[in-house]
Amino acid sequence: MPAYWIAHVTVTDPEQYKGYQALAPQAFAKFGGKFLARGGASETHEGAKFDRHVLIEFPDLAAARACYVSPEYQAAKAQRESAAEVMITIFDGL
Template sequence: MPAYWIAHVTVTDPAQYSGYQALAPLAFAKFGAKFLARGGASDSPEGAGFERHVLIEFPDLQAARACYASAEYQAARAARTGAAEVMITMVEGV
């Protein structure tokens, strides 16, 4: 069953965030991720507002979790430290 990362992001330092953008695709490719939404126009009628919203599909929840825990993604995450406010949720599809 597919699973998804739902990420909400507000970039606070674009120059530093570019390091994350350079590294994260390595992890996503390794775990079969498919981007369904990335940035673009959005509305947030309830809850905290973020600049960007990203929806990433994985083959299953195990792959979604493994991607996050991977050395590749953790290196990307470290590169974005202090450069963005981020909230990520992993959820199984139906």
């Protein structure tokens, strides 16, 4: 069963955020992550407002979790620290 990451992001330091953008796709690819939505127009009707929204599909929940805790993703995440406000949720699909 597929699993998903949904990330809500507001970039606060675009220059520093480039480090995350350079590293994160390698982690997603390693664990079979496929972007279904990234950026684009959005509307917030309830809850906190973020500027960007990303939806990534993984083969299963184990792969989605493994990606997040992987050294590759953690290195990317370190580049993102203090460059963005982020909320990430990992969940099972149908």
